[in-house]
Amino acid sequence: MTALFDDLRWRGLIAHATDPDALQADLDHGQLSFYVGFDPTAPSLHMGNLLQLILARRLQVAGHRPFLLVGGSTGLIGDPRQTSERNLNPKEVVDAWVERIRGQVSRFIDFEGGASGQVVNNYDWTKDVSLLDFLRDVGKHFSVSRMLARDVVRNRLESGISYTEFSYVLLQSFDYLQLHRRHGVRLQTGGSDQWGNITAGADLIRRVTGDHVHALATPLVTKADGSKYGKTESGTVWLDPAMTSPYAFHQFFLNAEDEMVVSYVKLFTGRGPEEIAELERQTAEQPQLRAAQRVLADDLTDLVHSPAEREAATRAAMALFGGADLRQLSEAVLTAVAQELSAQTVPGLDGLPVVDALVAAGVVASKSAARRAIEEGGAYLNNARLSRIEAVIGPADILPGGFTVLRRGRKTVGLVRAERV
Numbered sequence: 001m002t003a004l005f006d007d008l009r010w011r012g013l014i015a016h017a018t019d020p021d022a023l024q025a026d027l028d029h030g031q032l033s034f035y036v037g038f039d040p041t042a043p044s045l046h047m048g049n050l051l052q053l054i055l056a057r058r059l060q061v062a063g064h065r066p067f068l069l070v071g072g073s074t075g076l077i078g079d080p081r082q083t084s085e086r087n088l089n090p091k092e093v094v095d096a097w098v099e100r101i102r103g104q105v106s107r108f109i110d111f112e113g114g115a116s117g118q119v120v121n122n123y124d125w126t127k128d129v130s131l132l133d134f135l136r137d138v139g140k141h142f143s144v145s146r147m148l149a150r151d152v153v154r155n156r157l158e159s160g161i162s163y164t165e166f167s168y169v170l171l172q173s174f175d176y177l178q179l180h181r182r183h184g185v186r187l188q189t190g191g192s193d194q195w196g197n198i199t200a201g202a203d204l205i206r207r208v209t210g211d212h213v214h215a216l217a218t219p220l221v222t223k224a225d226g227s228k229y230g231k232t233e234s235g236t237v238w239l240d241p242a243m244t245s246p247y248a249f250h251q252f253f254l255n256a257e258d259e260m261v262v263s264y265v266k267l268f269t270g271r272g273p274e275e276i277a278e279l280e281r282q283t284a285e286q287p288q289l290r291a292a293q294r295v296l297a298d299d300l301t302d303l304v305h306s307p308a309e310r311e312a313a314t315r316a317a318m319a320l321f322g323g324a325d326l327r328q329l330s331e332a333v334l335t336a337v338a339q340e341l342s343a344q345t346v347p348g349l350d351g352l353p354v355v356d357a358l359v360a361a362g363v364v365a366s367k368s369a370a371r372r373a374i375e376e377g378g379a380y381l382n383n384a385r386l387s388r389i390e391a392v393i394g395p396a397d398i399l400p401g402g403f404t405v406l407r408r409g410r411k412t413v414g415l416v417r418a419e420r421v
Helices: 002-011 021-027 047-062 091-105 130-139 143-150 152-156 168-183 192-209 246-254 258-268 273-285 291-304 309-318 331-340 355-361 367-375
Strands: 031-040 067-071 118-121 188-190 214-218 344-346 379-381 403-408 412-418
Touching: 002 021, 002 047, 002 258, 031 047, 031 168, 031 355, 047 067, 047 188, 047 291, 067 091, 091 118, 091 143, 118 344, 130 309, 143 152, 168 192, 168 246, 168 412, 188 192, 246 291, 246 309, 246 331, 258 273, 273 291, 291 309, 309 331, 331 412, 344 355, 355 367, 355 379, 355 403, 367 379
Parallel strands: 031 067, 031 188, 067 118, 188 214, 344 412
Antiparallel strands: 379 403, 403 412
């Protein structure tokens, strides 16, 4: 398993490790139990959590045993944010989110075999701990000066931070201690923004038990300009298909920057060095083919959703730009596309002049521009070139769900939908 640590390092998955040589030795000699935690601060995990799930999957495939923690107790508190205090969600809301996220993380690991995984909830070992016991057994091992030195706390001191959020590090450290005692867990992984919490847990275990355990953090995934990767103009990229459709999810990765896409393929996929080197060459020499982007989008959509959803997303993209029959698309796929393209609703489609439809779909700025596009042969209704300015939309032009697709040229696409009564 020496190759495992080298592979993680080559892929750029290691930002920090408490003792890289010792961790490599432990990964090389027998099975290591490890954990990564996810707090239910929303009804779904998001793009920022994906790298942790992929790392857990990679470690399990190499023979190590994963414990995926869903924070039923820490989710009631919330890790301190850099900007402001979190809103405390009601317990019944957090409980519902715990179950949703439990289902999401379960897709990424196997629950059978010698490296069988387990999903755990930290509420199980915190709910019966008294305040006095917690302060005596955990709190006494934490220096206030060290807690104040944490970046997020230091940044929040002027604007204000509650004792609740200030104490979050104790709860996360207690998780590591409990998993070490109960299951022999000796490695915690997480994002680099969690490094202070992760190392605090390792230090607590050393102080309480005398055992030395590991901590590993992955890097923050960014765009070429240094901004966080995983946000779009419409918001966060969620793993729940009801919050970010498989089509939108696939499109997000398909639009990855040329400057960064090879690094994303290394981080997020299992493609090997030779194949990634070829993708790097193609990106440099023939960027218009978007070969690396297609691998990234296809592999991740297969993993997070399914090959069937990836195929549907690919068909939808082809159909929108004239490469396939739009009528092959289901209403669900068209609805996802409509959400992604901010489709406009109109009172009715049957009999609507195509000039008005082109404007409503946002593919032209005005009726005069719509007329010019038709005259120049660059306007399309459901991928059929429009030839008459006075044409209207008929019943045969309305797709499942009441949609019609308008296009100008090769790349400017929009949808309109009949208002439902």
